[in-house]
Amino acid sequence: MSNPEQSAPRGATSARAEHGWERKRASFARPSHNQRSYLRYTEAFSESEDSGGGHWKSRSKKKKQSREEDDLSQPWVCEEIDLFTPRIRYFDFPKTKMPSHIKTYDGSKDPEDHLKLFQAAAKTERWAMTTWCHMFNSTLIGNARVWFDDLPAESIDSYDDLKKAFLENYLQQKKYIKDPIELHNIKQRDGESTEDFVKRYKLESKDVKGAPECMRISGFVHGITNPELIKTSP
Numbered sequence: 001m002s003n004p005e006q007s008a009p010r011g012a013t014s015a016r017a018e019h020g021w022e023r024k025r026a027s028f029a030r031p032s033h034n035q036r037s038y039l040r041y042t043e044a045f046s047e048s049e050d051s052g053g054g055h056w057k058s059r060s061k062k063k064k065q066s067r068e069e070d071d072l073s074q075p076w077v078c079e080e081i082d083l084f085t086p087r088i089r090y091f092d093f094p095k096t097k098m099p100s101h102i103k104t105y106d107g108s109k110d111p112e113d114h115l116k117l118f119q120a121a122a123k124t125e126r127w128a129m130t131t132w133c134h135m136f137n138s139t140l141i142g143n144a145r146v147w148f149d150d151l152p153a154e155s156i157d158s159y160d161d162l163k164k165a166f167l168e169n170y171l172q173q174k175k176y177i178k179d180p181i182e183l184h185n186i187k188q189r190d191g192e193s194t195e196d197f198v199k200r201y202k203l204e205s206k207d208v209k210g211a212p213e214c215m216r217i218s219g220f221v222h223g224i225t226n227p228e229l230i231k232t233s234p
Contacts, residue, residue, distance in 0.1 A: 106142035111170035182218030
């Protein structure tokens with residue numbers, strides 16, 4: 001028996017073969033059900049990313065730019081009102097260690113003694129003037145820290161400015177001797193905790209000379225304004 005393909009004209013066989021390839025190419029070009037589902041998923045994902053603030057590639061690029069602009073390896077300083085002028089504030093001084101014999105100052109001791117000890121150490125260490133400012137600032141705690149933070153912005157342009165302001169404030173307190181009766185004028189402030197008032201009362205009552213202990217205790221009791229601590233008679 002003769003083969004139909006052999007008996008068919010050569011042109012017809014070629015046409016059928018070409019038609020078969022066309023059908024295969026069409027099937028390859030037309031996505032399957034799984035392919036169509038995947039395409040719809042990727043399109044929907046891309047649209048949702050665009051609506052949420054841009055395509056993920058663009059956000060990734062933005063993050064990369066942000067990392068480049070925000071170099072986390074650089075020294076960081078929080079944004080706040082600075083009492084030093086820019087030439088003091090931005091001076092890049094080397095890491096400096098405070099001599100161990102220099103103590104902190106809270107406003108309760110002799111301000112001149114603190115200055116003399118600090119200045120002698122600063123001269124020995126051969127610090128730059130700007131380093132004097134920053135290192136002296138680091139010795140202030142408690143009441144002295146509150147005083148320093150209340151100075152006008154950018155009012156300190158040199159160590160001499162800082163020294164002058166420091167002495168004007170604390171020498172005046174040193175010379176002022178209160179009368180014992182003034183213990184009763186030290187009152188707890190609105191919003192001041194009892195713990196903070198105790199610290200402030202001790203600090204301010206140090207300037208009162210000649211007051212017996214019973215008067216100091218009486219002054220403290222009269223200064224308390226916290227209703228929870230005030231005992232009233234029935």
